[in-house]
Amino acid sequence: MTLSPTGIRRELMKGNEAVCVGAIAAGCRFYYGYPITPQNDIPEYMSAHLPPIGGTFLQAESEIATINFLLGTSASGKRVMTSSSGPGISLMQEGLSYMAGSELPAVVVNISRSGPGLGGIAPSQGDYLQAVKCGGHGGYKMPVLAPHSVQEMYSLTMLAFDLADKYRNPAMVLGDAIIGQMKEPFVPTPYLSTVPAEKPWALTGCAGRPRQHVKSLYLRENEIEAHNWKLHRKYRRMEEEEVRFEPYHMDGAGIVIVAFGTAARVSKTAIQWARREGCPVGMLRPITLFPFPSRAVDEAAANADVVLVIEMNTGQMLEDVRASTRHHDKIRFLGKPCAMPTPEEIHQEIRRLAGETALKTEGVR
Amino acid sequence: MTLSPTGIRRELMKGNEAVCVGAIAAGCRFYYGYPITPQNDIPEYMSAHLPPIGGTFLQAESEIATINFLLGTSASGKRVMTSSSGPGISLMQEGLSYMAGSELPAVVVNISRSGPGLGGIAPSQGDYLQAVKCGGHGGYKMPVLAPHSVQEMYSLTMLAFDLADKYRNPAMVLGDAIIGQMKEPFVPTPYLSTVPAEKPWALTGCAGRPRQHVKSLYLRENEIEAHNWKLHRKYRRMEEEEVRFEPYHMDGAGIVIVAFGTAARVSKTAIQWARREGCPVGMLRPITLFPFPSRAVDEAAANADVVLVIEMNTGQMLEDVRASTRHHDKIRFLGKPCAMPTPEEIHQEIRRLAGETALKTEGVR
Amino acid sequence: MKDGAKETFPRQVFKRPDSLVDVRTHFCPGCHHGIAHRILAETIDHFHLRENTIGVACVGCSVFLYDYIDVDVAEAPHGRAPAVATGVKRAQPDKFVFTYQGDGDLAAIGTSEVIHAANRGENITVLFVNNTTYGMTGGQMAPTTMLGQKTATSPYGREFRNDGYPIRMAELLATLEGTAYSARVATSTPAQIRQAKEAVKKAFGMQIREMGFSLVEFLSTCPTNWGMKPLDAQKRVLGEMSEYFPLGVYKERRQADFV
Amino acid sequence: MKDGAKETFPRQVFKRPDSLVDVRTHFCPGCHHGIAHRILAETIDHFHLRENTIGVACVGCSVFLYDYIDVDVAEAPHGRAPAVATGVKRAQPDKFVFTYQGDGDLAAIGTSEVIHAANRGENITVLFVNNTTYGMTGGQMAPTTMLGQKTATSPYGREFRNDGYPIRMAELLATLEGTAYSARVATSTPAQIRQAKEAVKKAFGMQIREMGFSLVEFLSTCPTNWGMKPLDAQKRVLGEMSEYFPLGVYKERRQADFV
Amino acid sequence: MKGSAARATGRIEIDLDRCKACELCVPACPRCCIEMGKQVNRQGYATAVFSRPDDCTGCAICAEVCPDVCIRVWR
Amino acid sequence: MKGSAARATGRIEIDLDRCKACELCVPACPRCCIEMGKQVNRQGYATAVFSRPDDCTGCAICAEVCPDVCIRVWR
Amino acid sequence: MTTDVIMAGFGGQGILMIGNLLSLAAMEEGRGVTYFPSYGVEMRGGTANCTVVVSDGEIGSPVVGFPKSCVIMNGPSLEKYLPLVQEEGNLIVNSSLIDPAKITRADLNVLSIPANDIARETVGSQQLASMVALGAYVGVTRVVRMQTLFECLPKVVSKKYERFIPLNVTALKEGESFARNHT
Amino acid sequence: MTTDVIMAGFGGQGILMIGNLLSLAAMEEGRGVTYFPSYGVEMRGGTANCTVVVSDGEIGSPVVGFPKSCVIMNGPSLEKYLPLVQEEGNLIVNSSLIDPAKITRADLNVLSIPANDIARETVGSQQLASMVALGAYVGVTRVVRMQTLFECLPKVVSKKYERFIPLNVTALKEGESFARNHT
Ligand SMILES: Cc1ncc(C[n+]2csc(CCOP(=O)(O)OP(=O)(O)O)c2C)c(N)n1
Ligand SMILES: Cc1ncc(C[n+]2csc(CCOP(=O)(O)OP(=O)(O)O)c2C)c(N)n1
Numbered sequence A, B: 001m002t003l004s005p006t007g008i009r010r011e012l013m014k015g016n017e018a019v020c021v022g023a024i025a026a027g028c029r030f031y032y033g034y035p036i037t038p039q040n041d042i043p044e045y046m047s048a049h050l051p052p053i054g055g056t057f058l059q060a061e062s063e064i065a066t067i068n069f070l071l072g073t074s075a076s077g078k079r080v081m082t083s084s085s086g087p088g089i090s091l092m093q094e095g096l097s098y099m100a101g102s103e104l105p106a107v108v109v110n111i112s113r114s115g116p117g118l119g120g121i122a123p124s125q126g127d128y129l130q131a132v133k134c135g136g137h138g139g140y141k142m143p144v145l146a147p148h149s150v151q152e153m154y155s156l157t158m159l160a161f162d163l164a165d166k167y168r169n170p171a172m173v174l175g176d177a178i179i180g181q182m183k184e185p186f187v188p189t190p191y192l193s194t195v196p197a198e199k200p201w202a203l204t205g206c207a208g209r210p211r212q213h214v215k216s217l218y219l220r221e222n223e224i225e226a227h228n229w230k231l232h233r234k235y236r237r238m239e240e241e242e243v244r245f246e247p248y249h250m251d252g253a254g255i256v257i258v259a260f261g262t263a264a265r266v267s268k269t270a271i272q273w274a275r276r277e278g279c280p281v282g283m284l285r286p287i288t289l290f291p292f293p294s295r296a297v298d299e300a301a302a303n304a305d306v307v308l309v310i311e312m313n314t315g316q317m318l319e320d321v322r323a324s325t326r327h328h329d330k331i332r333f334l335g336k337p338c339a340m341p342t343p344e345e346i347h348q349e350i351r352r353l354a355g356e357t358a359l360k361t362e363g364v365r
Numbered sequence C, D: 001m002k003d004g005a006k007e008t009f010p011r012q013v014f015k016r017p018d019s020l021v022d023v024r025t026h027f028c029p030g031c032h033h034g035i036a037h038r039i040l041a042e043t044i045d046h047f048h049l050r051e052n053t054i055g056v057a058c059v060g061c062s063v064f065l066y067d068y069i070d071v072d073v074a075e076a077p078h079g080r081a082p083a084v085a086t087g088v089k090r091a092q093p094d095k096f097v098f099t100y101q102g103d104g105d106l107a108a109i110g111t112s113e114v115i116h117a118a119n120r121g122e123n124i125t126v127l128f129v130n131n132t133t134y135g136m137t138g139g140q141m142a143p144t145t146m147l148g149q150k151t152a153t154s155p156y157g158r159e160f161r162n163d164g165y166p167i168r169m170a171e172l173l174a175t176l177e178g179t180a181y182s183a184r185v186a187t188s189t190p191a192q193i194r195q196a197k198e199a200v201k202k203a204f205g206m207q208i209r210e211m212g213f214s215l216v217e218f219l220s221t222c223p224t225n226w227g228m229k230p231l232d233a234q235k236r237v238l239g240e241m242s243e244y245f246p247l248g249v250y251k252e253r254r255q256a257d258f259v
Numbered sequence E, F: 001m002k003g004s005a006a007r008a009t010g011r012i013e014i015d016l017d018r019c020k021a022c023e024l025c026v027p028a029c030p031r032c033c034i035e036m037g038k039q040v041n042r043q044g045y046a047t048a049v050f051s052r053p054d055d056c057t058g059c060a061i062c063a064e065v066c067p068d069v070c071i072r073v074w075r
Numbered sequence G, H: 001m002t003t004d005v006i007m008a009g010f011g012g013q014g015i016l017m018i019g020n021l022l023s024l025a026a027m028e029e030g031r032g033v034t035y036f037p038s039y040g041v042e043m044r045g046g047t048a049n050c051t052v053v054v055s056d057g058e059i060g061s062p063v064v065g066f067p068k069s070c071v072i073m074n075g076p077s078l079e080k081y082l083p084l085v086q087e088e089g090n091l092i093v094n095s096s097l098i099d100p101a102k103i104t105r106a107d108l109n110v111l112s113i114p115a116n117d118i119a120r121e122t123v124g125s126q127q128l129a130s131m132v133a134l135g136a137y138v139g140v141t142r143v144v145r146m147q148t149l150f151e152c153l154p155k156v157v158s159k160k161y162e163r164f165i166p167l168n169v170t171a172l173k174e175g176e177s178f179a180r181n182h183t
């Protein structure tokens, strides 16, 4: 993490804890959850820190109850968050579909672990497709933010609350066991809201106004089609307004790595090494996985010789990269399911590709 | 449905019932499920027809119990099926991930309805991404078959059982309210098994052999990574061996429609009309949505002027088409979420595109 | 005629409760959902709660609660109404929060949510309409379906060795610490309807006095899926149903027990 | 020394049961999961069921059941063991089928599955280990956590107004028609261990005689997450835990009741 | 509708558009003032009719049992 | 290990590799034959030791209470 | 040649049954046919309808926006489908329950048939009104042979009502002859 | 400049605490630092370990395959990490619990320190063995200033044990001086 100018307060915290600090800073006073490794720091932190500030921490009997607690509290117009991992996130799919269909904001944090099934607690990016294609029924979408540092665990959680309210839609923060469990210094920058606080649609009792509802059922002829088009326009708008990514050493990069979260973080080390060797490699790091930075990826691919997709899975974001650009022939993949690629492995692959594409790369034997 | 040579027995049945007839023909004697429109004909048929032939019909208390009943019966080495729709399928995501991780075969039928959320019971293809990207955690895959006639509801259900056993993996039949509720004649062709009946991995008590397990947990170092690569190779093999699609009037087709299920069925009418007008339009109908006929789509796109993707959603298979071919510029989309496009609408779109691409199209005013 | 009535008999002694929206319901002829809805609306009026209430609709024939009861309503996924109500009540403890659920919704897929809401002593009120079947989906077997009863998914009649036993939710929930009130009523006679109103008032009272979880189970009818005339359906309620599902109050917390 | 022992005292009066795989367990020092595992293995030996049994492991510290008990085992998703066991038993009614579940697994996320398995009279046996916490995940609050108990997610102690009451599953399940046997035991004294064995034998017997659903709840310890020495953990079981969760047989079906 | 000596002390009104002809009100009325008619409303139901108004006491029992809240009562 | 007048009628063996030093067996033994030792095994546990064999009756109570099934008993 | 029809009325009028019977007959005659019923909550509120498409070739959509023919058994259904029938299309209306004055289109080939009355008075059972209407529809369109309908009856009439099959035949015939005499 | 260390031992030996202390000190000195602990079921079986990376620049991976240094507090951990330490890397071994003979590599800069004995005899508390080892590690690598460690102690020692902070300081000093005198 680039150092903050001296004088600015830095905290040493786990990524999971930074999520909590960010949520509380963003005004979240309701957390519901169910234990699962490797995200237990989050409910544990919230159970200790919410009650003293008048917030509510409630452990649910299951992830299904959890997501429906969220639905109820969100329908009440309050900011609310949950967190889970793998199996727990799968159990929330019906509820997420309902919340998207009912246009309810909430933040869901997935500190993903290994799968499928019980899998294991090793770090993984195996839930990418579940998150961005939306594992629930009916073809909804939600913003998916991918932090690659403790600093971003803090700041992107705050952003997630704003996006959720801006679009009246669930938003997901997709981390992994490494980002969640590691500690590193971060600067708790102040939260500046970008959305109005009022939620006139909230269910607060129909005093002085007609009754209103939060629902996803549309049975009358064509109602549901119209509702789906409405949602679709909302998702398009996200694609126009919310794309976020970090270009890293992209100046004249002949080899462009596309990676997110921990995989991107590790890639940075390898890129530094390769650059020192004069190898023109850079990275385009998607920060929003949905909306995906398709245009940026396409342009990068157009100008590069190789696009190297690196993921901690067997190739999921890879599909979005292929869908983003016509330059399929330039795309390569380096994947490690349920394990973190080492800087050494990535560095070696960069060299191999540099050789392959016969780039000018001083220092490469 | 092309007429069967006279003499051959034809049955007039609902698509939902044909699924049941196919399952029983394929030797399925265990059905578990939970009511949901528009697939209730399936549990109702099974509850009437399984007991008399010594089979087991058990209505579960929920879809979560359902999928876990399947897990237990599949682990016992028996063929087993369930069916549901939208919300119910979402609730099965955790269980499906466990079955994929534990390498257990089973057939899950999704007669999809409108979403997201409670949505409605209008026909829809809004669950495409959930089905083919797999809504559960951990990035597994399963064969997804898309019938477009009652005949295929019967035959593809039989095929699903074989694929499930061949790959020790869940397999899905993805229909919709139209295919499920409509009746039309079909020929109950005999079932010919393509897979061995023995399941040495089944849990039957460890008499005369060491104990064995069905599990998806791999905690020891690198175990889970190895397991994921193993599964990955299995999915690759599906992509090599199981791709199925129907080319329809593809001879010299300048306009190639890509559509599945009901949307494909309706397209056929429009294509007939357009062909009569001399408009060179054809269709490539994916029968397996996973594995997706990427190569065929790419070739078709290469030779065509336009690729028109038609879906009963706002654009889901569209993503796979884009990922399949570099010819993004040729891709067009006609979508109707939660509603069936009429032959008239499709015919009109074909004419528009014909004009656009200035194809030779006698008879088009 | 109305006017004629007005002059001779000036006092209207029965009218539609204010909280009951003045529209035709989609319920089938003789379905008791209509009676339960009216009792609910009357009780909301009685406590003047209309502007201070958030209802939670379930998935079932009563999903259109929000079209009929003139209060804010959230729609819950099938079976999850008590969880949604929990989320609402935790966010707005000062509001009156109720759920209205069918027996498939509450006793099958929603078992866990209702049990833990009760066990937490969640300060909400649950109206539970038991018609021994899944009405909206066309009359399949429910956990409450009687032994021997033929339904769309028990064509040979429910058999305990395969399907288990009809489950008695009012009794089950009464065993939990957090439950303040649990009663079973019916609405097949004028007298029963009066008792049902009393029970619902009691249940509302528990929440108003912050005593914890309250539930009223209604033995209802589903003439359509029972394949019975409405009057015969009522006879069934008065007969075999009330025998297996005895009417009564299974738990009623007195202030004392609480703290 | 071993040999020395052999000659002077030839008869081995205590040895590891055959069905208990001869490996070190991953359980923490003094954790009673080890005792419950041994009793399970001894009972399997007693009825000669080893080659005829399918076990269902839950998700929790006992997930490695398949490494320790020498029988075929299926791993169930968290809380779903009774549903998986149902699928196994329906497919193989002639096999002996049991689940082994923790209190988070059975009393929280798995509430619905165990209640409906019991209500169906599913002919399976459930061993339920209640240590008032989520052990595997690091000691968070469970539905069984005692009031006032501090856990990783109840740092100020469980408070009934927010978290509800410790739930008594043996009693709850005993109220269901389909339940043939329900008992609560402990393993903190040699006498209790003997009684526990008897209870597990009874439960097995129910399934063998096709009497329906059987359950034995073990009051267990989690020294690690209780932050106690194993001996103090046992004292807690003998004290406050047994007070709130009384030991005993809550239901035992005699052949008579059945048909 | 045959006449009667009795003197009405109340009066009801049945909303014929809402009536679903479930017949629950018919036996409910202690004075048998309601019976099922032949007139089919636009929902296709042959609705109940207030056939013996003279005997009506305005006890409102019919209204209590009507699931569709079709009956209003005056006294 | 101090001697004792008693005559052993049984004998136990503690699997020191498996012992986790939980101490449950120590108070369980009616004759106090077991105490905790100083020797640390490769898991890092200072295991129990069979310190007063002469008093052992082979009652097997220690074995019954050992969660790790470390104790075998002969009589 | 491809033709289609939408049949609609109250639940319980036997709409789905006559749709099924027509489809079976078409299949028996070796034609392609699809039958699509209203389902699920659509059936609440006591209305039922179905669409039957009969063709010599492959049938695409089993659902029809603008039907060539309609068999309308009650008032609400007339309101719903009258605007949709194709020009020159056939409209068979149950005049026992529907005021013919409501048929506000002149571009249709209309047959008003008092199906309930015929069923009650001539056939002897109210229940068979829809059979009368089906007979009329086939009389008008000749899409299948009457004989085939008769032969298919046992497949749609449940064992319990087998003895009424002759009555059903009468109903079909009455409807068909009414059509012959009124067109 | 970037350096890293893996610290490993039994649970309860205070491994995660010394890792935290080192990380805090590095942050206080304005360095970049990451700390990665073993978590979840990994901690079962009574072993604990953590990785600390300290750098003047941006830190990529917080997990290290081949550490520059290792602080090993028990036997099992030595077996696991001995093969992984980089050539010329630093190996601090707790000789109170580990037989130095087990250190079979000659290419390492090894410091065997009887941490438990020093903690027990000189410092006066068994519990502080890992503090002694940390002092030794810093003595060897000078990655942070001792003073900074002292200043950070209050942030890692819980209120309950505040009174032992002086003892912790002693432990760190003892370890550091032992390192000075034995290298
Ligand atoms: C997850 C899920 N499963 C199934 C359904 C389908 N469904 C809708 S209503 C219903 C049951 C209705 O029965 P009940 O709760 O008894 O209420 P009733 O209609 O009888 O009043 C079901 C199973 C659904 N909407 N969601
Ligand atoms: C759906 C899901 N949610 C959460 C978890 C995480 N998890 C693993 S074990 C466990 C609970 C273990 O506690 P308990 O059942 O009491 O058993 P114990 O470990 O105490 O023996 C949890 C919540 C999971 N694996 N799956």
Ligand code: SF4
Pocket: C026, C027, C028, C029, C030, C031, C032, C033, C061, C131, C135, C136, C221, C222, C223, C224, C225
């Ligand atoms: S289906 Fe049954 S429950 Fe539903 S409205 Fe009709 S009668 Fe009432």
Ligand code: SF4
Pocket: D026, D027, D028, D029, D030, D031, D032, D033, D061, D131, D135, D136, D221, D222, D223, D224, D225
């Ligand atoms: S954490 Fe608790 S339950 Fe799990 S093994 Fe350790 S002591 Fe036993």
Ligand code: SF4
Pocket: C030, E014, E018, E019, E020, E021, E022, E023, E024, E025, E026, E047, E048, E065, E066, E067, E068, E069, E070, E071
């Ligand atoms: S009870 Fe109501 S709906 Fe039923 S018949 Fe009487 S008036 Fe009509």
Ligand code: SF4
Pocket: D030, F014, F018, F019, F020, F021, F022, F023, F024, F025, F026, F047, F048, F065, F066, F067, F068, F069, F070, F071
């Ligand atoms: S009970 Fe067993 S594990 Fe515990 S100290 Fe005694 S021998 Fe060791």
